[in-house]
Amino acid sequence: MRRILLALVLIAAVLGSFGCVTRGTTCADPGGVIKVGVYGDLSGQTSSFGQSTRNGAQMAADEINAAGGINGRQVQLIHEDDQGEPGKAATVTAKLINQDQVRALIGEVASSNSIAAAPNAQEAKVPMISPSSTNPKVTQVGDYIFRVCFIDPFQGEVMAKFAANTLKAKRAAILFDSNSDYSKGLIQYFKQSFTSLGGQIVAEQAYAQRDRDFSGQLTNIRSASPDVIYVPGYYQEVGVIAKQTKQLGIKAPLLGGDGWDSPQLWDLGGEALNGSFISNHYSVDDPSPVIQDFVKRYKAKYNNVAPDALAALAYDAMMVLADSIKRAGGTECTALRNAIAGTSGFKGITGTISLNAERNAVKPAVVLELQSLKFVYKETIQPDATPGTSPSPAASASPGASASPGTSASPSNTNGPAAGNTSTNTAAGNSNAGGTNTNSTNRSNTNR
Amino acid sequence: MDTFIQQLINGLNVGAIYALIALGYTMVYGILRLINFAHGDIYMVGAFTGYFIALSIGMTGPSWGGLIIVLTGSMIVAALVGMAIERFAYRPVRKYSRMTTLITAIGVSLLIENLFVARFGGQGRAFPQLLQDQTYKLFGNAAISKSQILIFVVSVVLMLLLQWIIYRTKVGTAMRAVSFNLNSAKLMGINTNAIITFTFALGSALAAAGGVLTAQYTPNIDPLMGITTGLKAFVAAVLGGIGNIPGAVLGGLLIGVAETMVVGYGQGIGIASTYRDAVAFAILILVLLLRPAGLLGSTVQEKV
């Protein structure tokens, strides 16, 4: 008898813990403070990404609030940690959407995590803006998913063109991270583009995230004697790969993507990274006043740490969101979604942001060379013009921006031991069918 | 040929680290019949301690003195951590069932990992360069770097030292006695608790050396680095015959070489390099089925 009572009490307790809520339409704007969920990897292996994203978004929100909020309403960011795991990303977004009732989401960096979380946002009709997930599949999840960065087909193509046209490489080896959508996407487009430009892929090797030893793969790559090695992974592995490449006496330069962009990279790879090239969203040493002002504010707020591209993109994502809320007149879900989708010509830190029909930003990419623990600007590559959505290159042209800051007085690009490509108007640029005018945007020609 | 030699060097290098960690698993198992799942994390603690020692003594450039300080320092700290874990987590549950001790070991492992993640963040840190790296050409394309040589030399020295401790010293004799039969050892007047603690200290110090050496070779350290490496080292210990010290070394080297060879030559026969992690387990299962006590382990007749 006692047990029956105990069982009943337990069941009552369990049911009580359910804490029922009344279901209503969550789409309407509740008014008051605008809650925005920011999720990312704050404690996992790529936590440098998550922390930059958090800082960038928070800085944007603080600036918005200091300036009186959006239409007089304050913004409150709620940060959650997904430990860099796709499953956790889904759980924390469910929490943010259902428990915290956020009106919009900002995140993730890693495409795999964004893809895992996006269905939650789509189902609940909570717009989600990924600041820096570049895999095309992210926004294909649904019409409530957006991004403010370029996508992998473009990024992979940029590097392939740079390798084939600027570095005159004929034989490329590939070393990719088999765990990430990002890395797999990039090699796919790199391969397509590089082979169509007459190059040859001589070796393709994979590693898994968290691997520490790459000597087996690199030894194989060495025996294929490539001209360049494309390593579109994340910085933790790349730093070690660069070191081991040198230990094995491989001379071919490494090529990479925006996943390399972290101050950690230099600590890990050091001088072994010299002579590598990456594609990226923006360059911190860009002389344009918009960027320099941003860098100054960011450094003042966060202990003198310079903002990486992820912080800048998160800042832009928050600003695009704020701008859209303003235009939508609130956070009613369809209105907000339509307002974000209608973003066009938004002047962000990382360039002019216009969203196309696939909800992707159409933006130029920069190629940077790694020299003496610094990213040095090489060239800017414009995206192919997509009818109606891409910003007119001429509109934002600012020829003066190409001056190199500090490092040299020369007005054009100063760097580049790879001779014949110090000019910003490179073969790569001109061959780009969509009008790759490498000297066109107000923030493009930079020198780190 | 030079590619093969190169892959062999690469494999032995990885294997030497596995062997160093496997020794700790095997010693603890030999004495307590406990799979110390936290041992992989001690390896991580060793690497982190090395990192902080290097920072605190202000190592700016590579130096042999610094290297020795970092190596011995982290071995000492890891030994203390190992002793603390034994004292405060394992000793209270030693008398309970095996499942309980296993869960406690998993708990300790989670505790160390999460504590480091919470305290230092989950991202990788760059281990400072303790050694002016240099690559020596052997022949053809085959080359060996200074940090690889360091791994070989230090691990061989440590293994010989361990062999000496176990077979030539009084405490080593006591360890063997405890491992043979804990109760009888106690009756013979051996302070078994002290011996068990000493075993943990020894195993942890070796793992820490492995941590520093790996960090020196591939300078990316993070709080979760011990999980996979620890598991593989554990597999190595079982492969060689758990409880058997030369077996752990053999198992470690075998797994290291097998893994690298899969990466090196797997593609030619249709095995992608991503099968690397499966190889260790496949070998393990084969050995367990054909020779359950491991390569060098002795089969114990079941008592009725």
Next chain:
Amino acid sequence: MPSFVKRVLVALLIVLALVAVNAMMSKAGLFGVGVPLYQVDLWKMAGINIILAVSLNLINGFTGQFSIGHVGFMAVGAYTSAYLTVYHTQSIEGQLAGVVGAGAAAAIVFVFVILVGALAAALAGLIVGIPTLRLRGDYLAIATLGFAEIIRILIVNINKVGAATGFRGAVDPWPGRVTIPAYTDFLWIGIFAVITIVVIYNIVNSDTGRALISIREDELAAQAMGVNTTRYKVTAFVISSAFAGIAGALYGHWRLPHPNDFTFVRSFEIIIMIVLGGMGSITGSVLGAIVITFLPELLRQLPGGVYDYRLVIYALLLIIIMITRPQGMLGGREFGFNWLKRAQKAPEGEAAKGAAGVPIAERTDPTADPAKEVENR
């Protein structure tokens, strides 16, 4: 009242209760009232964990075998069923929908893929079980762990199921559904959780169950008494794997399966559930599954400075519980079963006291000692 009628009534009651709870957990809610959707997610996860824990308990708790590779069979179930759903069932579902309506068609197809997933997992269990169950104690544990990792790495290398990036739907060159449909709602999980509990309970209280428990208590003695130990162990292993496959299939049609969801760390989590609940206690496993699902999420509510340390607290709690209450919350006793089924009393007290309490270190022979964990049963 005939016990048959009573059973039917109880079953009906359970189904009704599940339907009501499911309605509360749905997006629309029951009469507009529902559970917060974040908690719904957790309850669904708890349900899946209950299936996993209760089924693993059959091997680890009742048969005394030491498996730490349960998650491998879950992965087999998840990927097999999701593979079928993505590449093969779309046209059948379409045809069925014309006959019985879309909802029923989806349900029929879902039951079918779950069963195939369970079958595949059972087959994997058989393949793994026959050779490895000859091994004892820790060696068995290591072998199961190895097999689970191999299964995971195989999945990582199959491009058609998304390889290392996770299975979300048809992979490029192959035609199929773009995303795995989210069939699984709380009702499905609840029904299968109840089925798992009932089936395992009945096995444990049958002749087979006695044989399994005799193996746990003393394998040699059981063998001497004429129990075909290998056959019983393999049977238990296969049944347990099949349920893990069901849990996997449910998971696969809810969260998109990813190889990282099936690492050995997840296996540990299931073991923690059954040890925490009490080895050899079905209700204990249920309780353990719920606690382990909710605890980390509850710790998420901790304030700022402590938030970062939530997982440290989780690990500390685990160690402290093991030190202070090694037999788990229920310690092999069942909870509340008398209420459901008065006739059969679970053996308690003096009966079959396990050999726990003997220091492990005092056992001289590592191989002759399969884990005997249950404190009190």
